[in-house]
Amino acid sequence: MSRPLPAQQPILRPRGHNVRTLITVLAIMAFLAGLALLFSRATSRLSGDWQDQLSNSATVQVSLAPLSPENDFETQMGQAAETIRSLLGSQAKVTVVNQSQSQDLIRPWIGNLELPESLSLPGLITVETPKNSKAPNTVLLESQLQQNGIVASVDDHSRWADQIRGTARALVFGGTALLALLLIAGISVNLFATRAAMASQRSIISVLAQVGATDSFIAKLFVGQAGRRSASGAGIGLIAAWFIWTGLSLFSAVPELFWSGFGQALNDTLWLFGLWALFVLVCAVAAGLATKRSLSLERKRA
Amino acid sequence: MEHSGQVSIISVRFDKRRSILTRSEPNANSLGKNPLASRSAETPDIIDFRDVGLRYGRGPEILSDVNLTLPQGSFSFLTGPSGAGKSSLLKLCYLALAPSRGHISVFGQDAALLDNREIQAVRRRIGVVLQDFTLIDHLSVFENVSLPLRVAGQSRGQYTQDVTELLQWVGLGHRMQAFPPTLSGGEKQRAAIARAVIAKPNLLIADEPTGNVDPEIGRRLLRLFAEMNRMGTTVMIATHDIDLIQELDARVFRIEGGRIFKGLNAGSNRDEKHL
Numbered sequence: 001m002s003r004p005l006p007a008q009q010p011i012l013r014p015r016g017h018n019v020r021t022l023i024t025v026l027a028i029m030a031f032l033a034g035l036a037l038l039f040s041r042a043t044s045r046l047s048g049d050w051q052d053q054l055s056n057s058a059t060v061q062v063s064l065a066p067l068s069p070e071n072d073f074e075t076q077m078g079q080a081a082e083t084i085r086s087l088l089g090s091q092a093k094v095t096v097v098n099q100s101q102s103q104d105l106i107r108p109w110i111g112n113l114e115l116p117e118s119l120s121l122p123g124l125i126t127v128e129t130p131k132n133s134k135a136p137n138t139v140l141l142e143s144q145l146q147q148n149g150i151v152a153s154v155d156d157h158s159r160w161a162d163q164i165r166g167t168a169r170a171l172v173f174g175g176t177a178l179l180a181l182l183l184i185a186g187i188s189v190n191l192f193a194t195r196a197a198m199a200s201q202r203s204i205i206s207v208l209a210q211v212g213a214t215d216s217f218i219a220k221l222f223v224g225q226a227g228r229r230s231a232s233g234a235g236i237g238l239i240a241a242w243f244i245w246t247g248l249s250l251f252s253a254v255p256e257l258f259w260s261g262f263g264q265a266l267n268d269t270l271w272l273f274g275l276w277a278l279f280v281l282v283c284a285v286a287a288g289l290a291t292k293r294s295l296s297l298e299r300k301r302a
Numbered sequence: 303m304e305h306s307g308q309v310s311i312i313s314v315r316f317d318k319r320r321s322i323l324t325r326s327e328p329n330a331n332s333l334g335k336n337p338l339a340s341r342s343a344e345t346p347d348i349i350d351f352r353d354v355g356l357r358y359g360r361g362p363e364i365l366s367d368v369n370l371t372l373p374q375g376s377f378s379f380l381t382g383p384s385g386a387g388k389s390s391l392l393k394l395c396y397l398a399l400a401p402s403r404g405h406i407s408v409f410g411q412d413a414a415l416l417d418n419r420e421i422q423a424v425r426r427r428i429g430v431v432l433q434d435f436t437l438i439d440h441l442s443v444f445e446n447v448s449l450p451l452r453v454a455g456q457s458r459g460q461y462t463q464d465v466t467e468l469l470q471w472v473g474l475g476h477r478m479q480a481f482p483p484t485l486s487g488g489e490k491q492r493a494a495i496a497r498a499v500i501a502k503p504n505l506l507i508a509d510e511p512t513g514n515v516d517p518e519i520g521r522r523l524l525r526l527f528a529e530m531n532r533m534g535t536t537v538m539i540a541t542h543d544i545d546l547i548q549e550l551d552a553r554v555f556r557i558e559g560g561r562i563f564k565g566l567n568a569g570s571n572r573d574e575k576h577l
Contacts, residue, residue, distance in 0.1 A: 006479065008458055009445045011438070207436050210398070211450040211497070212426030214419055299418065 011208070012201055012221050019229065022193050026186060026233025027240070030279055033182040034241030037275055040175030041268055042257050047168030049256075054157040054164070058136045060084060062123040063151040073099050077123045083148045084127060088136060097124035179275075183282060186234075190226050190283040194290040197222065205295075219291040226287030227280055234279040238272050346410030347371045348505050348536040349395055354404035356390055363402065364390055366560045372505070372538060377531045379547045380540040382557035388540040389433075391557065392507050395538065396428045397421050409504065426454055429498030429535075431508040435490045437482040443469065443493050444478040450501040465500060472496050472526070488519040495523065499530060506530060508539045512546055524549060 062080045065071060077096045084094050097105070102121045127136055138154040145152045198205065208218055249258035249265070259265040349372040356365040364387045372378060372395075380388050393399040394406060397413055406413040408424055416424065429450075437446045444465055451461040469478050472492045482490060491511065498506060506527065512520030524546055531537045541547065547554055556563045 006442075009441050011441070011445075011449070011452070013440055203436070204438055207438055207449070208453065209422075210396070210425065210430055210432075210436065211453050211501075212422045212424075212428075213453040214422045217453055 010221075012197070012204060012225055018193075018196075022189065023229060023233040023236070025189055026230060026283075027237035029182050029186050029189070030234040030237025030276070031240050032237075033179050033186075033275060033279070034238040034272055035244065036175045036178040036182065037271060038241065038245050038268055040172045040179070041271060043168050043171040043175065045264070046257060047164055050164050051161050052131070054161040055135050056129045056131055056133070058127045058138065058141070058154055058156045060125040060127060060141070060145070061153045061155065062125065064123050073123065077125065080123065080145070080150050080152065081125055083145060083150060084125060084141070087141060087144050088127065088129065091130050091133065092136075093128040095126045095128075097126065183279065186230070186279060187282055187286040190230065190286050191290045193229070194222050194226055194287040195294060197225065198291060198294050215292050215295045218295060219288045222291040223284045223288040227284040230280045230283035231276075234276050234283075238276050238279075242269065242272055347373050347407070348376075348409060349538075350405075350407040351394070352405045352407075354394065354401045354406060356387070356394065356399065357402045364560050365394075365401075365557075365562075368404070368562045370555065370562055372536055374504075375531070375534055375536055377528065377537045377550065377552040378539070379550075379552055379554045380538060380557065381542065381544075381547060381554060384542075386557040387560055388557055389509055391562070392430075392509050392538070392540055395505075395507055396430050397424060426450065426501060427504045429501065429503035429506045431491075431494050431498045431506070431511050433510040433513050435482070435494040437485075437490060437493055437497075439482050442479045442481055443474055443485070443489075446482065446493055447496045447500055449497060454501060461500075465496075468496050468500055469493075488515045491515050491519070491523065495526065499535075503535060505536045505538070508537075510541055511539060512541060512543055517545070520546060521549065 060080070062077065064073065064076050081094050081096050085092065088094070099121065102124055105124070106121070129136060136154070136156060138156045141154045142152060145154075205218060245258060245268070246265070249255065249260075252258055259268065349370065351368050351370040354365060354368040354370075355363050356368075357363045368391065370391075380391065382388055390399065394401060395408070397406075397408065397416075400413070409427060411420070411424065413421075413424075437443075438449070441449070447469060448458075448461050448465045451465070466475070466478065469475050472495065474489060474492055474496065477485065477489060477493075480489075482493070485493065495508075495511070498508070508527065511523055511527075515523070520543065527537050527539065528550060554565060556565060
């Protein structure tokens, strides 16, 4: 009774001398690409959160009439707030910023100086509408307040939101560009490695050609090798990035930038998995194209 | 048992191996049209060289005006001094080189009209044994021999029995899992031959197949080639070994000065003729 044969052996030499170094380089690239992806996602998420908050809020700056015992700050602001409530409905949350809070708001500019009683400060009212409702119409609100005898300007924070949106877009673009550069670097490393592997395994390729192997068959061998190499390198790098991000989410001083819940973590983990698949795919395709091109050039030279 | 008395075992088992070694008929349609095919449309020559010249780069022609035909089922020797161009001529036969001029037809197909995929399809019908064996060192004997079948897309389950039987038949049954660096010259040679014949080629080309083995193994290998030829494989062997040539009554071609002649030498009883 004959012994069963061992498993099929790989036609190409299984591990070259530089494979470990190559996997390390790929792992570092994938690690940086993973962090770039997570940073882009976090920036995008944070910017979205801030814009959501801003889009459903407004600040009403009321120009107060000269204060008197009968017509003091609270009275005037109370009337203004009541008018706003009657215009926006009961679902809107209208909050009057009291005099001492108003003074606190300008403290960054004047420091801890005691302000004179006679200094006229504008009265501030914050308005928040429910998340899924329509944002306050500033022009309409201003004119309706004026019709009720209240001089006020309404700021819907749109300029601030636009700035946040623009900054976030720039950061996401930067992160994506960095990601793309790292992918290109990964492809280049794989092209170089494939060409080096082909040069060092020239004798095997010539045997394969001699027994009738097509370019596609030979390319598949190198694609498989590059795919395994990239899968290992990218896997190590992206798992490291995941652990770093998890650590930052748990222990960072700015937790809002990182994962604040299981849903976000799962979502980003899926993105990392997608990046791993993309990394492996582009590296394998690059190796296949490099092999076919090299074989074609070799044939032309012959 | 397998590694003692290999000559007799080979002879005895040859008929048993017939099922493995019987060639499958070529599918001529798969290789495109051949403008030269009209000359012998029914049974085209396996190889047909017409006014073939070969030079490497801008160097002098190392083969000039070569006209050569290998009919189906023929057995031919190719001889000549070192550097005469024997190996180059064989490379032209299995399309590892393209001629600088002239026409080569292989299996009735004009080689110049074949694209890379078709060339590889032609090569799968040619078994090649080179002087340096060209075995892959990190693959076992079994894996080396099964390579042509693997390349042809067969699964391990499909070829395991054939490869195992063939290796036993050539006396390497006990060395199936050995790696080439651990084999003797004769064992390497037999492994290379097994790899060349496993895919049941229509044409077997061997370059100095007995150059690295002792005379006894050389004769044994020659009998193997003769048996394959008896079963329909066209065989062409390049060799310096005059004794080997004289053992068989086969066609002999001699290359000298880049030209090909029929016959062993001027003093032989064969016709001397520049082809």
